[in-house]
Amino acid sequence: xxxxxxxxxxKKLVTVRDTYGVKDVNGNLLGYIxxxxxxxxxxxxxxxxxxxxxxxxxxxxKLASGKxxxxxxxxxxxxxxxxxxxxxxxxxxxxxxxxQLAIAEGDFMGRNYQILAPDRSAIAQIHKKxxxxxxxxxxxxxxxxxxxxxILSYAVVMxxxxxx
Numbered sequence: 001x002x003x004x005x006x007x008x009x010x011k012k013l014v015t016v017r018d019t020y021g022v023k024d025v026n027g028n029l030l031g032y033i034x035x036x037x038x039x040x041x042x043x044x045x046x047x048x049x050x051x052x053x054x055x056x057x058x059x060x061x062k063l064a065s066g067k068x069x070x071x072x073x074x075x076x077x078x079x080x081x082x083x084x085x086x087x088x089x090x091x092x093x094x095x096x097x098x099x100q101l102a103i104a105e106g107d108f109m110g111r112n113y114q115i116l117a118p119d120r121s122a123i124a125q126i127h128k129k130x131x132x133x134x135x136x137x138x139x140x141x142x143x144x145x146x147x148x149x150x151i152l153s154y155a156v157v158m159x160x161x162x163x164x
Contacts, residue, residue, distance in 0.1 A: 001031040001049060002148045004141075009033070009155055011135035020135075020156065022047075031055065033156055045156055047149070058153050070153045079150055081157045089113075091158060093150065102146075104154055113158065115151060117143070124151045126158070135159050 004024060012019045018035035029050060036044040047055040054073060061067035061080065070079045077096045084090045089106035091113075102123055106113040115124040124141040137155050141148055 001047065001055060002152075004030075004148060005144075006141070007137075007139040007148070007152065009135075009137045009139065009152065011159070018160075022152065033152070035160075043160055045160070047152070056149055056153075058156055068153075068157045070150060072149070078147070079153070081154060083161055089158075091154065093154065101150070102154075104158070106158070113154075115154060117146075126151070126155050128159075 001022060006025045007030070008023045008025060008027070010021045010023065012021060020033040022030045022033060024030060031050055032048045033045055034048060043058075043060050045058040047057070049055055056073055056078075057071045057075075059069045059071065061069050066082055068081045069077055070081065072078050079093050079095055079101055081091055081093050084092050091104040092100060093102045093104070095101050100118045102115050102117060104113045104115050104126070111128045113126040114122060115126065117123055121143070123143040123146050124139060127138045127140075129136040129138065137159070139151060139155060141151055
């Protein structure tokens with residue numbers, strides 16, 4: 001699932017739990033992102049391949065911390081994501097040692113985000129479609145070597161944060 005430079009994430013409408021379909025740009029299903037049922041205050045999401053294998057998780061950190069923690073398939077902490085606020089809707093991603101990996105800056109409406117490296121060079125773009133009943137995001141990763149799992153995690157965290 002994490003071997004591409006472009007993705008489409010679509011939130012499914014009629015499901016018991018929040019579920020996102022992860023697709024390539026041609027509409028082929030690559031996997032799912034599922035939310036734990038009844039987890040509004042401390043949400044937990046997991047990435048799942050089409051065969052049901054878990055490929056990573058996003059967990060809300062300590063209560064009231066405002067940080068989300070991103071874990072890989074081996075349950076190793078890969079990053080934390082935290083909203084830093086402002087009209088530009090900024091998000092900061094750090095590695096487990098506290099070093100900045102990326103920052104996401106969005107427009108006022110929260111429709112377009114640029115993911116930037118610490119040196120402000122582009123890593124990816126996340127665009128929420130305007131005319132969609134469900135949340136639908138187009139993701140374009142421009143920097144090779146940056147883990148697509150972390151970019152997809154950014155999109156889920158941002159969608160969940162503002163829809164709680």
